[in-house]
Amino acid sequence: MHFSRRFLIVIFAFIASAAILRSAVAAQAFVIIDAQTGYILEEQEPRRKLQVGSLTKIATASVVLDWAERKSSNLNETVMIPQEAFAGTQENNIGFQPGDSITLRDLLYAALVQSDNIAAYTLAHHVGGQLGSLLSGEVTSKMTPVDAFVTQMNALAKQLKMERTRFVNPHGIDYQVRPMPFSTAEDMARLTRYAMNKASFRFYVSQKQRQISFDRGGHRLNYVLRNTNELLGTNGIDGVKTGRTTRAGDCLILSANRQPEVVTQGKMITVYQRRLIVVLLGSTNRFGEGWGLVQRGWQLYDQWAAGGRVADSKKML
DSSP, X not given: OOOOHHHHHHHHHHHHHHHHHHSOOOSSEEEEEETTTOBEEEEXXXXXXXXXXXXXXXHHHHHHHHHHHHHTOOTTOEEEOOGGGGTTOOOOSSOOOTTOEEEHHHHHHHHHHSOOXXXXXXXXXXXXXXXXGGTTTOOOTTXXXXXXXXXXXXXXXXXXXXXXXXXXXXXXXXXXXXSOOBBOHHHHHHHHHHHHTSHHHHHHHTOSEEEEEEEETTEEEEEEEEOSOTTTTSTTEEEEEEEEETTTEEEEEEEEXXXXXXXXXXXXXXXXXXXXXEEEEEESSHHHHHHHHHHHHHHHHHHHHHTTOOOOGGGBO
C-alpha cells in the first residue's frame, strides 16, 4: 500500500503529539501564545538565547514590507541578483545566477515559501540601498547596503522589545559568521505576531506552492516553489516558517487559526479572534512536536477562554 509523504508526516505527528501532551517537549525551547493578546499559554526556556536559522527571514520580510508601505514602493519592481548574494549561501535550489532579474514580490515568495538564502540577500541588498534616509545618520560611507538593512532589522527588534536578539545577516546563516546571531522563543513570538498582523505577510506564508519567474539574458525562466512547512494546511495551520542550521537544529514557527468566537452578554456582542502562534527552537522532530504543541495550545486556549480570558500581565509578551 502506498502512503504519501504528507500523510505519513501527519500520522507520525499525531503519534508524537500524544506523547507531547503526556510529557515534556524535547526541543531546547518553545512558546505557545494567543496571537490576539500576546498572552503566553505555555512556555519552556522562552528566554534562552539560541540560533534560529531561517526564522530570521521573518524579520527580513517584515523590514521589506515596512519599507514598501512607508515609501509606497511597488513590489513588482524588478531588481538584479548581485554576485555577493551567492557568498556563503551554501545552496541554490532555484538555480539563480548573478545578473538574473526578478521582482521584489517573487523574491519575497522565494525567501518565505522555500526559504531561499539568495533571495533574502537580494532583498536586503536592494532595500538596504534605499534605507539611508530612514537610519538617522547611522549609515556611513563604509556601510554596505546589506549592513544598512541588518541595522534596520535590529532596529525593528528593539522596537518590538526583542531584548535578547541579534541579527547579523538577512538569511540566518550562522556558519563561520562573527558575531553570532541569536534570538529566543519569546522574542521570535513577538516578531511573528508583528509580521502576522500584515495581510500580505500572512498570504505569502500560507502558500503551499507558488510559481515565480525571473529573466536571464532576455529569456523568461519559471520555477515552482514548494513550502518547507510540511504541516501547512493541516489542523488549521496557515503559516509561518521553518529554520535549520547545524547550530540551530530544526526550528519551526506555526500559526494556527480557528473561526472567531462570538460571545453575547445581554446586548453586548464580543468577537474573539482565535489564532495561536507556536515557536519551537532546537528540535529533532519539529513537525511532530509542532503538531503536538498546536494540539496542546488549543486545549490550553479553551481552558483560558472558559475561565474568562484573564491575562496575567507577567505572562504577556
